[in-house]
Amino acid sequence: MGKKRRKERRAKAPAxxxxxxxxxxxxxxxxxxxxxxxxxxxDVITSSAGGWSVQIFVDRPDAEPGTGVAVEECARVSRYIEALLDADERVPERYVLEVSSPGVERKLTRPAHYEKAIDREVELVVREQIDGQNKVVGRLTSFEDDTLTLEMDGATVSIPLSGVSRAKLTFDFSGAKQR
Structure with missing residues (x-):
């Protein structure tokens, strides 16, 4: 079935x-x-609420903080993915595709993200307060057995990954360098 006919058929059907x-x-x-x-x-984030949305985050392997991917690189990845999405019958004609860098203050959502963040400063929102705080900032010194070890103000704190509700890297924008 030609692409035009397939698009006509898909346009009539709800997503x-x-x-x-x-x-x-x-x-x-x-x-x-x-x-x-x-x-x-x-990372990849997909959603079909209110129409299909695909967010793809790419980075350079072993990138130093602040040396992310170029817009042209994101555009090339976007065109590559778009061709695959358009060729697949399961994908509706209308969708939103975004390809970008995860950013300097990127979310940490997978074990691999924590492993790459070792020796970097992170901000965690924790389920159980630490020193009366739900938001803590410190240098991630290790990630083993689903436990994060942070150095905070000279003290070492271990936090189970299950006790973290959100996590991200922090970046010192005033000095344009990673803290």
Missing amino acids: LPLSNEIAEAIEAWAHEAAEVHELELY
């Missing part, structure tokens, strides 16, 4: 929910696209 199967396929395509363009896949 289907984004299944786990297609979400996994999109993540595999994102890995492939990043690898082809000598980048590293950082």
